[in-house]
Amino acid sequence: MHDINALRELLAQPRQIFITTHHKPDADALGSSLGLAGYLRKKGHHVTVVTPSDYPNFLAWMPGNEDVIIYERNQNDAQVRDLINRAEVIFCLDFSCLGRINEMGEYIRHAPGTKVLIDHHLEPEQFADLDFSNPKAAATAELVFEVIRDLGDQAMIDVGIGECLYAGIMTDTGSFRHPSTSRNVHLIIAELLNAGINLSDVHRRIYDSHSEMRLRFLGFVLKDKLTVLREYNTAYIAITQDELRQYDSKTGDTEGLVNFALSIEGVVFAAILIDRGPAVKISFRSVGEFSVNEFARKHFNGGGHHNAAGGISYEPLEPTVQRFLDLLPQYQTQLVTSPLAVAPPSV
Ligand code: 5GP
Ligand code: MN
Numbered sequence: 001m002h003d004i005n006a007l008r009e010l011l012a013q014p015r016q017i018f019i020t021t022h023h024k025p026d027a028d029a030l031g032s033s034l035g036l037a038g039y040l041r042k043k044g045h046h047v048t049v050v051t052p053s054d055y056p057n058f059l060a061w062m063p064g065n066e067d068v069i070i071y072e073r074n075q076n077d078a079q080v081r082d083l084i085n086r087a088e089v090i091f092c093l094d095f096s097c098l099g100r101i102n103e104m105g106e107y108i109r110h111a112p113g114t115k116v117l118i119d120h121h122l123e124p125e126q127f128a129d130l131d132f133s134n135p136k137a138a139a140t141a142e143l144v145f146e147v148i149r150d151l152g153d154q155a156m157i158d159v160g161i162g163e164c165l166y167a168g169i170m171t172d173t174g175s176f177r178h179p180s181t182s183r184n185v186h187l188i189i190a191e192l193l194n195a196g197i198n199l200s201d202v203h204r205r206i207y208d209s210h211s212e213m214r215l216r217f218l219g220f221v222l223k224d225k226l227t228v229l230r231e232y233n234t235a236y237i238a239i240t241q242d243e244l245r246q247y248d249s250k251t252g253d254t255e256g257l258v259n260f261a262l263s264i265e266g267v268v269f270a271a272i273l274i275d276r277g278p279a280v281k282i283s284f285r286s287v288g289e290f291s292v293n294e295f296a297r298k299h300f301n302g303g304g305h306h307n308a309a310g311g312i313s314y315e316p317l318e319p320t321v322q323r324f325l326d327l328l329p330q331y332q333t334q335l336v337t338s339p340l341a342v343a344p345p346s347v
Helices: 003-010 028-043 077-086 104-109 140-150 159-172 181-194 199-206 210-224 241-246 257-264 292-299 317-337
Strands: 016-023 046-051 089-095 112-119 130-133 226-229 234-239 267-277 280-286 310-312
Touching: 003 130, 003 140, 016 028, 016 077, 028 046, 028 089, 028 104, 028 140, 028 159, 046 077, 077 104, 112 140, 130 140, 130 292, 140 159, 140 181, 159 181, 159 199, 210 226, 210 234, 210 257, 226 257, 234 257, 241 267, 257 267, 257 280, 280 292, 280 317, 292 310, 292 317
Parallel strands: 016 046, 016 089, 089 112, 112 130, 234 267
Antiparallel strands: 226 234, 267 280, 280 310
């Protein structure tokens, strides 16, 4: 049976549903989760959304945000475990391996409910009973739209659900500029506009809602922390815990910084390495052929997409940066022969 028919059958009666997404949810993770939750609630299901960590304040406008449970190892572990075990259906959105959701991953692996994966990352782990993963999709929110449409319920997508899905697609396509921005994406946006979404409101809530400190932090990072390695067409930023504290950095305040490094002419590979205390979290971005998914997977226990990936290091910041730098020579040929790598101006 095709998965959509199996899903339709599964949802034919009111269910206890558990929805989760990846650690430090971004707009696609939370938007696809809350968009799906809004739809399922309208259908009469009992839905709980649990995130494996907190998420940026600029996502708090999404309808359903007030009911999200944030998993905390020392506070609500038993409650979340119980919710997972009692769920008849468990939706996993915007992540492809259970390791991405901390302790919750193992609880879900062993839970009796039907697991449904909706995701667009490369090389998904095979843990789901129903799998709607498609690495060609620009965003998980795009896939959630298609699932709702294919279940025959597009008319149930209201402004609230539509704006959650729009937020996911807008951010994961880099505001409709990444190569993943297909005709299909634009057609879906046209449908969401038909449902009454206000796209400039969504854009403003996400991109123009910074604190003054966040903007000053951006200034500091660009002026003092950005290193450009012309010989590798690479730029990177490394941020210490002290610097985060100095600028009173909140969850989400570092999001998007790596894109500034990638916006330099000729740069095809960018990284940001942030000391979060227990570990150094790294974001990689590229343009063109250089696969940051492979780079993150091979060297930093991570993964993601071809041009956007992340990883982690349990060494301190300095040795992590050094390890990153020591890897570059073996990729030099790839990095300098990229068609998008404009030669630096001769001085
Ligand atoms: P970001 O750099 O914005 O945190 O993540 C970029 C992409 O890589 C996202 O699709 C995200 O889900 C994925 N990603 C980020 N960190 C990790 C990681 O540690 N492991 C894996 N497998 N994927 C990651
Ligand atoms: Mn996504």
